[in-house]
Amino acid sequence: KNEVEQSPQNLTAQEGEFITINCSYSVGISALHWLQQHPGGGIVSLFMLSSGKKKHGRLIATINIQEKHSSLHITASHPRDSAVYICAVLRGNEKLTFGTGTRLTIIP
Amino acid sequence: GAGVSQSPSNKVTEKGKDVELRCDPISGHTALYWYRQSLGQGLEFLIYFQGNSAPDKSGLPSDRFSAERTGGSVSTLTIQRTQQEDSAVYLCASMRGPQETQYFGPGTRLLVL
Numbered sequence: 182k183n184e185v186e187q188s189p190q191n192l193t194a195q196e197g198e199f200i201t202i203n204c205s206y207s208v209g210i211s212a213l214h215w216l217q218q219h220p221g222g223g224i225v226s227l228f229m230l231s232s233g234k235k236k237h238g239r240l241i242a243t244i245n246i247q248e249k250h251s252s253l254h255i256t257a258s259h260p261r262d263s264a265v266y267i268c269a270v271l272r273g274n275e276k277l278t279f280g281t282g283t284r285l286t287i288i289p
Numbered sequence: 290g291a292g293v294s295q296s297p298s299n300k301v302t303e304k305g306k307d308v309e310l311r312c313d314p315i316s317g318h319t320a321l322y323w324y325r326q327s328l329g330q331g332l333e334f335l336i337y338f339q340g341n342s343a344p345d346k347s348g349l350p351s352d353r354f355s356a357e358r359t360g361g362s363v364s365t366l367t368i369q370r371t372q373q374e375d376s377a378v379y380l381c382a383s384m385r386g387p388q389e390t391q392y393f394g395p396g397t398r399l400l401v402l
Contacts, residue, residue, distance in 0.1 A: 224393035279332040
């Protein structure tokens with residue numbers, strides 16, 4: 182079993198829909214990252230969080246440390262949000278362990 | 290520069306040849322990571338440099354892989370005697386310090402024929 186599990190693996194939605202991507206992990210962590218990887222391959226860090234909730238524009242990330250679970254939400258989704266979203270956990274050794282990603286496709 | 294840069298962007302090589310991949314981190318960032326992303330696979334940690342400390346090499350898949358970071362800035366990942374299974378995108382990331390945001394380079398796409 183992977184230390185970091187994401188669901189769903191693939192998600193297709195209509196423009197405007199509210200999107201939720203989930204991440205569960207099985208190890209103790211110091212922080213959790215959400216990353217976005219566009220079709221060209223570039224990776225952008227969206228959030229790093231260790232508790233509570235963070236918001237940036239239409240993106241919201243939450244984490245529940247007790248339940249070892251995090252969610253990434255996208256409000257009013259747009260075709261440009263189409264990408265692979267990757268959850269990664271940071272352990273005390275400063276190394277990231279990555280989930281396998283969620284491929285999101287937003288249809289106009 | 291404004292971001293992390295990597296070179297070359299693409300590299301095609303023959304099995305058995307050595308390759309060197311370069312990463313220029315953001316100026317002033319003390320931490321530098323190398324990752325690998327094989328086709329259809331998730332990201333995999335390879336090696337981590339933090340300041341002048343000894344690097345964490347625990348993710349390197351074999352002794353054919355090595356990396357160095359000169360002067361606390363530019364890093365080179367070297368793969369000796371390349372194998373077809375080394376084909377992947379090799380990504381570099383840097384960060385200002387521990388527990389901070391990682392900034393990723395565009396990657397080097399390596400194809401071993």
